Amino acid sequence: MGVTTDGAAPPREPEGPHEARAGGPPAPPRRSERAVLAIDAGNTKTDVAVVGDDGRVLGTARGGGFRPPAVGVEAAMRTLDSAVRRAVARALDASTPPTHVAACLANADLPAEERELTQAVRAAGWARTAEVANDTFALLRAGLSDTAPHAAGVAVVCGAGINCAGRTAEGRTHRFPAVGALSGDWGGGGGLADAALWHAARAADGRGEATRLADALPAHFALPSMYALIEAFHLGALAPARKHELTPVLFRTAAEGDAVARSLVHRQADEIVTLAATALDHLGLLGTPVPVMLGGSVVTADHPLLHDRLREQFAHRAPHAAPRLVTAPPVLGAALLALDATDGDPCAYARVRAEYGAEG
Numbered sequence: 001m002g003v004t005t006d007g008a009a010p011p012r013e014p015e016g017p018h019e020a021r022a023g024g025p026p027a028p029p030r031r032s033e034r035a036v037l038a039i040d041a042g043n044t045k046t047d048v049a050v051v052g053d054d055g056r057v058l059g060t061a062r063g064g065g066f067r068p069p070a071v072g073v074e075a076a077m078r079t080l081d082s083a084v085r086r087a088v089a090r091a092l093d094a095s096t097p098p099t100h101v102a103a104c105l106a107n108a109d110l111p112a113e114e115r116e117l118t119q120a121v122r123a124a125g126w127a128r129t130a131e132v133a134n135d136t137f138a139l140l141r142a143g144l145s146d147t148a149p150h151a152a153g154v155a156v157v158c159g160a161g162i163n164c165a166g167r168t169a170e171g172r173t174h175r176f177p178a179v180g181a182l183s184g185d186w187g188g189g190g191g192l193a194d195a196a197l198w199h200a201a202r203a204a205d206g207r208g209e210a211t212r213l214a215d216a217l218p219a220h221f222a223l224p225s226m227y228a229l230i231e232a233f234h235l236g237a238l239a240p241a242r243k244h245e246l247t248p249v250l251f252r253t254a255a256e257g258d259a260v261a262r263s264l265v266h267r268q269a270d271e272i273v274t275l276a277a278t279a280l281d282h283l284g285l286l287g288t289p290v291p292v293m294l295g296g297s298v299v300t301a302d303h304p305l306l307h308d309r310l311r312e313q314f315a316h317r318a319p320h321a322a323p324r325l326v327t328a329p330p331v332l333g334a335a336l337l338a339l340d341a342t343d344g345d346p347c348a349y350a351r352v353r354a355e356y357g358a359e360g
Helices: 073-091 111-124 136-143 188-205 213-220 226-235 240-255 259-282 304-317 330-341 346-355
Strands: 035-041 045-052 057-064 100-105 129-134 153-158 162-167 173-175 290-295 321-325
Touching: 035 073, 035 330, 045 073, 045 330, 045 346, 057 073, 073 111, 100 111, 100 330, 111 129, 129 136, 129 330, 136 153, 136 162, 136 290, 136 330, 153 259, 162 259, 188 213, 188 226, 188 240, 188 259, 213 226, 213 240, 240 259, 240 304, 259 290, 259 304, 259 321, 304 321, 330 346
Parallel strands: 035 100, 100 129, 153 290, 290 321
Antiparallel strands: 035 045, 045 057, 153 162, 162 173
């Protein structure tokens, strides 16, 4: 697998509307100019950027996770609205709203959800025109060349959850329902943590194969045993969200040679390749050289065991695919999609990529 790094950290969010961006002269906020709005809303956090038509990042904001299935569309949109309004207030005069918004949203997995969220985003009135897509398409766009933004490609996100989408150069797409175990999904940070806990619990009480996870997982929380850890999660002493802290513990244990932990890491790599190969097959691209963008916190965390298995499995399952690690923040992909919709100046693409430390 070619591990091409496509970006670094995003621009730091300004502390206030008058803070100068590092490396440049102070720029007055609330400008009257043409700009687009980019939104990447994931399960755990939301990033918003206002981007000028010349590619400058004029204002940013970060908000909470976007989880309509858990809290309802109305509540999820309120969280999104707060972040959008902060970013816009830092960037533009109130009389000059963004011309277009590209909102790449987690949980826009089914066509019905995408339609509902498109209606909600348009009703919010953040920009004159709006488009909504699943957040996987932000990863895909961030990895594609700006001279061929509609080229064929596949993207697999493996972060808190896991998802995959692909499309042909003609615009035909293939997606998965991606609603969890109900739709056959496995893995991501949440899935890996749950699997590690399952194996560790069974090892601790004698039902399963021995694994160092039985000691390593409770030790992470300074607890004496798996029984104590199970009790802490079950009775609420530990918040369910803290399970995500266990994914790095799983990878460390696997790197130390633990057979059970290694099997879970290998299974995650196999699942990533299965998603990509299946999408390529459905699109008739399995025998064609096509880029496969890999992103998300799990796959970009530089775990050699995971990457070695990915390389091996891509060579076996999809030998014509060109896997590419995309570490640029997904909001960059949303910004590029927004510029695409407004016939952006070619120089704007290079500028916004540079602002996010990414290459085209």
